[in-house]
Amino acid sequence: MTNDPTTLPAHGDPVLRVDNLVKEFPIQAGLFRRQVGLVQAVSGVSLDIHEHETLGVVGESGCGKTTLGRTILRLLEATSGSVTYKGESVSGAPNSRMRELRRHMQIVFQDPFASLNPRMAVRDIIAEPLRIHGESRAVASARANELIDAVGLLSDYGNRYPHEFSGGQRQRIGIARALALQPTLIILDEPVSALDVSVQAQVVNLLEDLQNEFKLSYMFIAHDLSVVRHISDRVAVMYLGKVVEVADRDSIYDRPSHPYTQSLLSAVPVADPNAERNRRRIVLEGDLPSPAAVPSGCRFRTRCPIAAERCSYEEPEMQTLADGHEVACHFPLSPGESLIEVAAARGR
């Protein structure tokens, strides 16, 4: 799906298929914990991830990216919709089967300080998934040593405790733990957001190396668009619990169709100072609406510079454009069209 043939994903069935996934959280209040409202953190997300592919998922904080990742792995139970791993239903799997499925789908968390048990030595942390799945202590430890080595740490670090490591090293430990069960899919939930920029690059490179070595599929959740561009094959843009646009990496960065995607991308700083000076940023008005009271029709319409009346009553369906973009907008921008110009032409 990208121009680079080495990362071309295999054809056929996707490794992971997410279909119309919904996750709601009740808002409770008062003495009797009456339910007074509902937050739809994820509202009807459909996605595919193919073999050896990285799907980037971007969006503002609070748009449901993290909840999406956790709901896929059933760390949170979905309200409705389905998740399928290689044709097998994850959402409907009984506990015993779910345990087996967890071998194939792992997660790396955002916060390298919260994601490692402070009372366990590093080797035990990495060996634990293997112990859970019935490996002997000796085998699990030996494998943990290999993994410590694979993620670029010294193997005599195994006896140490998480607090003795830096953020980047801890994230490597988290990655080693996720790799322990030899999964095919790893959900990377903002794996580098908490790290220094220099360390970010090392971790991203490590992730890419591991992907090639172990033929992994990634779902890379992030809000940093440059990192996502670097690592992803395809990118999904989320706004307020919904996917608004999905396309190949280059196509989404070069020719964003959804007004939200375009304004999001316009916020990325450019390293060239001249270009940076001439860069036209699209500044969205207002804040992200509360997910407890989402706007009618198109969720983005309250902040969209080109919203029309239709947007307020009709929710846009996901449509596939000529260039392969999937976009949920009544008025998708054609390639080369600038949101600012279109808005100006419409007298706003």
Place this chain on the structure above:
Amino acid sequence: MSDTTVEQHQLEAEGLSIKPKSFGRQTWERFRRHRLAMISFVILVLLISSFWIVPILSPYGVNEYDIKDLSQGPSWKHPFGTDDIGRDLMTRTMEGAQVSIYIAAVVALVSTGIGTLLGAFAGYFGKWVDAVVNQMINLILVVPAIVVLLVMGIKFGGSVNQVALLVAAISWITIARIVRGLFFQIKEAEFVQAARAAGAGPGRIIFRHILPNAMGPVLVQITLVSGAAIILESTLSFLGLGVTPPNTSLGKLISDSKGFITVTPSRVLIPGAILTALVLCLNFLGDGLRDALDPATRKTRQ
């Protein structure tokens, strides 16, 4: 050079890489710096060992009386004096303190066991499990403890073990509430989510992941519960519902001598002072532990 080797060198330069410091070791190092807690700890060890050593060295038996020395004040022959039937009070006080310590230990053990288990289940499973445990806790909270103990004391009191279990039946709630709260908090932590993602069941998550991270505040609470148990036992014994003769305890000693407070005030004051010292030391010990275990101070050292 990768960042890990650079950091490795830095760690070696700081002398940190030779021996990994476990959580317990770190805590101990921090605790040692807490002066008041350290002093309390030493006093506690000295006091408690003296309770067992002194009666062995003493020339007098616990219930051995000497009719020539009735109701004596402290002297070289009887450092703590004698009671109204001529028994050596130093031996008796130490024996009584042994009983108090024994009761405190049993209460700490039993109430920690029950409290941790019920608190852990309530906090981890929530829903109806939590509701049931909460109702039990509320029930014990709303009924005045001393009234329950008095009534129960009449029915079950007497043997040292019965008194201890009685006190434990009330003391576990403070531990359960703390453990429950910690579980609610820690079960959402990412390392717990990671364990779930790896397929860990509730048993592994509760005992290997959450409990070890909740033990700090529980340890602090255990010291406080032990102190409270000594006081509760003394109260019961003072009211005549605790341990029964020929057994004795600090509370019982004070109770027995309350009529002689004008004749030999030392009979009340000495066991009272020991009681106070024990409870104070336990509380200071708890304070020191809390500071040593506090994750906030730990953060700054990262």
